[in-house]
Amino acid sequence: MSIHKPVLLHETIEILNPKSGEFFIDGTLGGGGHANAIVERIGKSGTLLGVDWDKEATERFLHENAKRTNVIVQNANYNTIPEILTQEKLGKADGLLLDLGFSSFQIEDAKRGFSFQADGPLDMRYAKEGATAADVVNGLREEELADIFWKFGDERFSRQIAKRIVEERRKGKILTTGHLRDVVVSAFPARFRNGKTNPATKVFQALRIYVNHEFENIKSLLRKLPECVKSGGRVAVITFHSTEDGIVKNLFKELVKAGKAGLLTKKPIIPTRAEVKENPRSRSAKVRAIQLT
Numbered sequence: 001m002s003i004h005k006p007v008l009l010h011e012t013i014e015i016l017n018p019k020s021g022e023f024f025i026d027g028t029l030g031g032g033g034h035a036n037a038i039v040e041r042i043g044k045s046g047t048l049l050g051v052d053w054d055k056e057a058t059e060r061f062l063h064e065n066a067k068r069t070n071v072i073v074q075n076a077n078y079n080t081i082p083e084i085l086t087q088e089k090l091g092k093a094d095g096l097l098l099d100l101g102f103s104s105f106q107i108e109d110a111k112r113g114f115s116f117q118a119d120g121p122l123d124m125r126y127a128k129e130g131a132t133a134a135d136v137v138n139g140l141r142e143e144e145l146a147d148i149f150w151k152f153g154d155e156r157f158s159r160q161i162a163k164r165i166v167e168e169r170r171k172g173k174i175l176t177t178g179h180l181r182d183v184v185v186s187a188f189p190a191r192f193r194n195g196k197t198n199p200a201t202k203v204f205q206a207l208r209i210y211v212n213h214e215f216e217n218i219k220s221l222l223r224k225l226p227e228c229v230k231s232g233g234r235v236a237v238i239t240f241h242s243t244e245d246g247i248v249k250n251l252f253k254e255l256v257k258a259g260k261a262g263l264l265t266k267k268p269i270i271p272t273r274a275e276v277k278e279n280p281r282s283r284s285a286k287v288r289a290i291q292l293t
Helices: 009-016 033-042 055-064 078-087 104-108 133-139 142-153 158-169 177-187 201-211 214-222 242-257 273-278
Strands: 023-026 047-052 071-075 093-099 229-239 261-263 286-292
Touching: 009 033, 009 093, 009 229, 009 286, 023 033, 033 047, 033 093, 047 055, 047 078, 055 071, 078 093, 078 214, 133 142, 133 158, 133 201, 142 158, 142 201, 158 177, 177 201, 201 214, 214 242, 229 242, 242 261, 242 286
Parallel strands: 023 047, 023 093, 047 071, 093 229
Antiparallel strands: 229 286, 261 286
16 A cells, blocks of 8 residues: 655645644544644644544544544544534634545545545445445436536536446446446547546546535535634645635635635645656645634
8 A cells, every 4th residue: 555645735734834832623634644744843732633534544543643642533524623622622723724635545445435446346435324426326317417427526528427327227236436437438439538547537536525525514614614713723725626626715705705814825726746746646736725813
């Protein structure tokens, strides 16, 4: 298994500027790269609340930080951070980070069903609750599938792919990542099948976002930021999808217009060419940040 590489690590830490003794929240622990960098900056006198919906992520981070007494970890959806702060009597934070991508651990574990790189069950859930990607692919109507691929994946061939999936599932259910990948690729015109990225990439992204209600969750938390972060506190969000970035951009603008925040990034920060070369998964990443007033 490869080492997880946190995206836009240097840029994000510079914007958030964690200082010794501060209280920070990482709402998406993932592989722990950003969280570990924050812990180093806040020192033993600071506190980190690490949250992740993926139980494997929280267990791994707890194990790696077992000797640290200033790290609190919760296996929960980040949209429940306000409730966690109340339960743990932590008060408002000096900073909050959300990295809306998913980690190398999730991609490379075939049984999680996030990736077509290795064949596995078509699951894609961060938490073991609710409908799986297989339930969606085999249960929704053609028009509904096309809408998901277009809305959550920006997939230009969404209708052709949805039609092909419905044709295929008449023969038998589509239950594995490899089966779905092959069906999706077969729906593409031949000249579009051999690009830099696999043709199934956007469909898999769309299903992951839909299955985990990712857009609803980010809207929910960003509207509650004043409940989570103190005046002068910094918030950074890393996105990997144009619609996701648009949601963050617009909700940040609403907070600024309401006089509740100021922009720290007028334009999103994107990875350097060097980072993209070293970590191709970073190519679509953008970070936006605000400071609460």
